[in-house]
Amino acid sequence: MKIVIIGNGKIGSNLAALLVQEGHDITVVDCDETHLRKSQNTLDVMCIEGNGATAETQLEAGADKATLLIAATPYDEVNVLCCLIGKRLGTKKTISRVRMPEYYQQMHLIREDLGLSMVINPELSTADEIMRVLVFPSAAKVEVFGKGKLELVEYRLPDFPWLENITLVELYKKIKTKFLICAVQRDEEVFIPSGDFALQEGDRIHVAASHRNIERFFRASGFMKDKVRTVMIVGGGRVGYYLSKQLLAVGMKVKLIEKDRERCEKLSDLLPKAIVICGDGTDQDLLIEEGVLEVDGFVALTGIDEENMIISLFAKDSTNAKVVTKVSRENYIDLSSELGLDCVVSPKSLTMGNVLSYVRSLESTAGSEIESLYHLVGDQVEAIEFRVKERIPDLVGVPLKDVQLKKNILICAIIRKREIIIPDGSAVIELGDSVVIVSKEHHFSSLKDILD
Numbered sequence: 001m002k003i004v005i006i007g008n009g010k011i012g013s014n015l016a017a018l019l020v021q022e023g024h025d026i027t028v029v030d031c032d033e034t035h036l037r038k039s040q041n042t043l044d045v046m047c048i049e050g051n052g053a054t055a056e057t058q059l060e061a062g063a064d065k066a067t068l069l070i071a072a073t074p075y076d077e078v079n080v081l082c083c084l085i086g087k088r089l090g091t092k093k094t095i096s097r098v099r100m101p102e103y104y105q106q107m108h109l110i111r112e113d114l115g116l117s118m119v120i121n122p123e124l125s126t127a128d129e130i131m132r133v134l135v136f137p138s139a140a141k142v143e144v145f146g147k148g149k150l151e152l153v154e155y156r157l158p159d160f161p162w163l164e165n166i167t168l169v170e171l172y173k174k175i176k177t178k179f180l181i182c183a184v185q186r187d188e189e190v191f192i193p194s195g196d197f198a199l200q201e202g203d204r205i206h207v208a209a210s211h212r213n214i215e216r217f218f219r220a221s222g223f224m225k226d227k228v229r230t231v232m233i234v235g236g237g238r239v240g241y242y243l244s245k246q247l248l249a250v251g252m253k254v255k256l257i258e259k260d261r262e263r264c265e266k267l268s269d270l271l272p273k274a275i276v277i278c279g280d281g282t283d284q285d286l287l288i289e290e291g292v293l294e295v296d297g298f299v300a301l302t303g304i305d306e307e308n309m310i311i312s313l314f315a316k317d318s319t320n321a322k323v324v325t326k327v328s329r330e331n332y333i334d335l336s337s338e339l340g341l342d343c344v345v346s347p348k349s350l351t352m353g354n355v356l357s358y359v360r361s362l363e364s365t366a367g368s369e370i371e372s373l374y375h376l377v378g379d380q381v382e383a384i385e386f387r388v389k390e391r392i393p394d395l396v397g398v399p400l401k402d403v404q405l406k407k408n409i410l411i412c413a414i415i416r417k418r419e420i421i422i423p424d425g426s427a428v429i430e431l432g433d434s435v436v437i438v439s440k441e442h443h444f445s446s447l448k449d450i451l452d
Helices: 010-021 033-042 055-061 076-089 107-114 122-135 168-174 211-221 238-249 261-270 284-289 305-318 330-338 347-363
Strands: 002-006 025-030 046-049 068-071 093-097 118-120 141-145 150-156 180-186 189-191 204-210 230-234 253-258 275-278 297-300 322-326 368-376 381-388 409-416 419-421 434-440
Touching (some): 002 010, 002 055, 002 076, 010 025, 010 033, 025 055, 033 046, 046 055, 055 076, 068 076, 076 107, 093 347, 118 347, 122 141, 122 238, 122 297, 122 322, 141 381, 150 368, 180 381, 180 409, 180 434, 204 434, 230 238, 238 261, 261 275, 284 305, 297 305, 305 322, 305 330, 330 347
Parallel strands (some): 002 025, 002 068, 068 093, 230 253, 253 275, 297 322
Antiparallel strands (some): 141 150, 150 204, 180 189, 180 204, 368 381, 409 419, 409 434
């Protein structure tokens, strides 16, 4: 597809790199030559220097012939204007980044009038991800499918003697509930496991099941952690605001530490039920004074990755709290894991996944469409939810034991109305179902592509 990206900052440049890998024709627009230089030197993209909010520049970039225009400048108003102009010039679909809470809350009222196909808010997506983990603290990460009916949970196996070298078949017999371990990371290797796969201490497993059965799995295996009731957040930016609002809405107690006094005053007005502290959250003495040793959850959300990692390590070593760390730089994500920080969130990665899911949906055939897409184990594994819209020969209506799948693919769940089916060989996919597949070394836009 022909895709125009306006704004070549962190989000724009990473989207360009990702979509080039997917095989799309990418044109990047930015008014700052220095922003364009790296993409021009390292990526197979067309670079246009100019104001992307003008029709002249957009025509030069080919917006009139583009399938998709993505506006990712730092300014919400400019992004919306870029999309409006692109739509008028003939761009088929548009995506705008809108970050300000005041603007984002209004988008549902004017999105259709502006011709926006999708609105992305990296900070809100990050808050949503952290919220899911704090609600279910046993997990390192929680992805949802089927509008929350199915959960895919990441967990690092501890040193449990009964787990050592147990095969998945034996585990399924021992824990009598409906769940499926659909991906395992062991050191640098990643597996889409079969029933004879044996688990080891330190494995990162990805478990698919309904929320109720996920809880049963963690209780039966002895991994269940107590619920989070009190949370300390360091960093009062947009993510901190969104997260605090969500936590307060479900009855959790929130203490928010922010060093900018003016921002603290604003947060106090916006979040009257939260305790807002003006201070340096990287000061360990301040954290102790404010009760970090007693909280159930600790979230590091400053704008500096190194600070987030350091204070998270302090909280991990000093408390029993569920610790969540925001990290923006990709090379720090693996480093955080090596340091023992199991729950790391990346606004950039979440945005990439949301946009890629939409782009793949535009590519998909009439027989199926992508409902959601997540990257697991870095970018090595994809979990994709497809909606079955038409009968696909050799798949729909055929028992799964008779379906010929490509290698390193697992159908981990079928969502049928309100029912979650963890499939065995006799399960059958029907029209109208949502099907969740996990794949390694494949990038699918259509459900029929999983067939060998």
